Amino acid sequence: MSGRKQKAHIKLTLNGEPAEVAFAPHKTLLEVLREDLGLMGTKHGCELGECGTCAVLVDGRSILSCLMLGLDAEGREVETIEGMATAEGLHPLQETFADLGAAQCGYCTPGFLLVAKELLKTNAEPSRDEIKEALSGNLCRCTGYLKIYEAVELAAAKMRGEEAEAVKETIYGYE
Amino acid sequence: MIDEPRIHDYGDGANVHKKVSLEFGDMGEGFKEADLIREDILFYEGNTHLPMEQHAAVAHFDADHKLTLWSATQTPHYVHRALAKTLELPASHIRVIATPNGGGFGGKSDPFNHEIIVSKLSMMTGRPVKVTLTREEVFYCHRGRHPVLMKIRTGVKKDGAITAMDFQSFLDGGAYGSYGVASTFYTGALQTVTYNVPRYKFRGLRAFTNKPPCGPKRGHGTPQPRFALEVHLDKIAEELKLDPAEMRLKHLVQPFSVTANYLRIGSMGLGKCIEKVVEGSEWKKKFSNWDRENRKLPEGKGVGLACSSYICGAGLPIYWNNMPHSGVQLRLDRQGGVCVQCGSTDIGQGSDSILAYIVAEILGIDPFDIRVITADTDLTPVDLGSYSSRVTLMTGNAAIQAAERARELLTMAVAEKLSVPIENLSFADRRVFDVENPETGVTFAEAVVLAESKFGTIGTVGSYTPPRSPGRYKGAGVGPSPAYSYSAAVAEVDVDASTGIVTVERIWIGHDIGQSINPALVMGQVEGSVYMGLGEALMEEMTYRANRNVVHKFPSLLEYKSPTTLEMCDVVTYLIEDRDPNGPFGAKEVGQGPLLPVMPAIANAVYDAVGVRIDEVPITPEKVLTALRDKAKGREARFGPKRVPDVEWPQPLKVLTPAEGGDGKEMPRVAVHS
């Protein structure tokens, strides 16, 4: 088939490891990740930049993979949700998201986790308002966001090396 | 009317899908007893579920001529039935697997065209076929909240006691039926389960229109009438100069009673919910008490209160049958692991984990020892699906039965081995032991080996069928439930009088969960419900261009406004645990109920803040500003519908209430004259 000839071929760093991939040149990074690299952890809700579900990190910055060409990933560092846990285990954000119920259906979660990771890299102790602002480009229909803020705060505290636990009201409500 | 062409071959008339008319008790008498009769007309705009995941399905028709469908569905069992019917394949050759679901909220509970299409295409090609809907197509699938116009007329005594209530609802159904008959009944069913309503009349009509079909969205058919009822009660409280919280508290429905429309109430924690939110929100220090001159909060700030209730599972399945609503199968393995299989579908509410907790609790093992296999029509016994807040209660009870049966087998084997009386054995910490002599015991894994040696492979099943409802009249099928959850909410808002923009600052919500099985999941459902309610209250709507081109105005995630982190309010949650005898360990629902009080609480708070009634959801700045201008000009300080259509209602089906000595059956027609 003639399709083969038209394929683009790029090298990139994918979740910390060198990777190569061939794909139809007009594909977005979202499509390349899911369809050509088999990394289905990156989700999508609109493919038009209107929801933040497809966020991944490129050179440490969050981007909408539905609006970035796969070709533009050439030579760059791409981090998807699949790269968030390491040999040592889950990322602290992943742990607190799970513990506090910051993921319900989990569909928006990869995007939230990566954007939260980006936030904590530059701001180790974000205020509630800074968290809200940083996550304002990610829609979630399940959680109402509150558990997500709490999970980010708890993970931030843990990453600062503090002995932190979820406040009781987070899990049991108020007396 | 008579000559109009019919839109569908089903339904009650030309463009009428369903017309209902029910009357419980002597309405004339009821209104005669009243000190005040008030009538209000309200409108609730339609909105949609907007799950973040677009619907998707993959079908594979294999060389054995068996079909497997993987689909993002909430109801694999109903999809299974629909496929067998439409594809004319034996049901036994079809397997439906519900994939992990990226949000449902009711929007993935009808069998869909695309599920049938991929299956058929795979049958034709012999290849796997996949469809993922675009966001635009998700809007057209819809099955979301019906736009409902409502008229409510209530008679009350001076202290707010209701003497009679007459409710009419007009549902814009969209182009097809979906679960619209149930939706129609639901707009009239649950008005009676919060406050005592001794006589009740309901008339409802669902019309077909050329729009995407409406159906079940979180709260199925009940948020609209709940909005109307709670705003209406607020207005009644004002006329009677009563505190709206106290007025409600005084007339709560009795626990373990039967309502005028024959719904059997179980545990009822609404009183505690109201008390908690009133106290937590410092209601008494904030509420204007209908005295605009001597307000406690500054002008523009206000508080509002509303309550609600929701079913814990529908009493009847979607198709008529006498089989259980939920089945659970357990397999115990020699290593001490337990496999739970159930047809239930996790759509993010955490229903898979509920099965694990419940089985672990009964068998005295850790939830992590349990594997859960769900939502696969080949592997799991039927559960009707994730809708009507039925899953925890129904699968939970089925799981208890299956686990207790397994425990019985283990108990017998261990009792024999240890020579301990059966009633002395207890299951905890992965051990089976003598309560009087705790060192005497075996590990859970050893217990399984003993039982397997004695009885053969250990597998048990459990199932659940809801209790029969006392209602026997035609239409009594919608509304009955094994239990009812209760919620109360106070909203605090800020209204900018120069723009009409409403900001919800905080919501205090109390929810009667019966018993929380995993409080973190319960909290998540409460907060998620408040979120969705906030969106419905302020900005979400399905709107169409009616004038020139009949299209959905903006089928996109950008223009259908779902609140972001920056609109979400603070939420203070109180979990009230009033155990219900019908719930597993006393548990009731939480997935849908806490959404219901949010919209009316906000509407009531807007009134408290600026003195205008917005009798229509969503409460947009345009509506608020229009009402404020009208108020300034001395016109009615209200935005909302003014009339309902003239409808020829059928003769009501009359039922004597329990208090009138009724037996739940309709009265013979001949005796009716109204």
Add this chain to the structure above:
Amino acid sequence: MMRLPKFTYRVPRTVADAVKMMSDAGAEGQFVAGGTDLYPNMKRRQQTPKTVISVTRLKELNQIAGDGRSGLRIGASVSLTDICEHMLINRDYPFVAQAARTISTPILRNMGTIGGNLLLDTRCNYYDQNYEWRKGINFCLKKDGEVCWVAPGSRKCWAVQSSDLVPLMVAVGAKLKLVSTLGERVVDAAGLYNDDGIDYLRKRPNELLTEIQLPPRNGWRATYKKLRRRGAFDFPVLGVAARLDLSDDGTVKDAKLILGGIAPAPVEVKEAEQALIGAPLDEERMQAAAESCYMKARPLDNTDFLMNWRKQMARPYVLRALQELREQ
């Protein structure tokens, strides 16, 4: 999955190459920066260039130079996030960072550029729809059709100028540098926008925007107020950019009031400016200016919210902008 149509993608490293590639591509070519406007449009088949030429790897377009005293030059490919966070911009032109922070979402601002923002396609909710939807209504004037559904009697397209930075750039008197194979020219931001939803830029398609030049900050102050439904994602349905030059005694020496989000081009409200100039900035004058803006604002029914309400919002939003400038 909404997918892009097929196209050829080119990534020049110099401005000279970029404009050369564009002239080779001819009418079928289009520049792309962050792609946050172009790619959604391509997915919806509103724009279908055959050759797409990226401007993100052009060094000159990625620099920020100068300061408040000499004026600031911002490369067209600088991302909106960098605009929001840039030290000099926050110090000397804080209103630019403030306006940029209101654009869409943090993630989108990591991709979107200032250049792309200033050249954003006009918007209309009869136009920003999938191909199938537009086909369903028989398309419209702006693309593939014969009627304007917003104003069926009109031969003009009323799609809305929806960039948050455009009104501000016009208000502060920014200049834009455009380069093509024919050479370069510098134009006033005010002169770039045309009151026609289809032909909305007074710029040849083959001209590359390389630089945005902000004038020195000698005394004037400016701000931007945005009306939208949600605090993130949403385009402006009314934007108010205001610049004031006050003398020491508080008299308004010069004023600019520009409304965005209500017409195909930013709207300068001369009557409002006249109401302010030559007098102190008192409540009465501000009310008068707000009233003139209200009179001048004539939004149509093609964005979020009811058009009447958007018009009415001109008063409080202009007032808020002026009140803020008085306090600054």
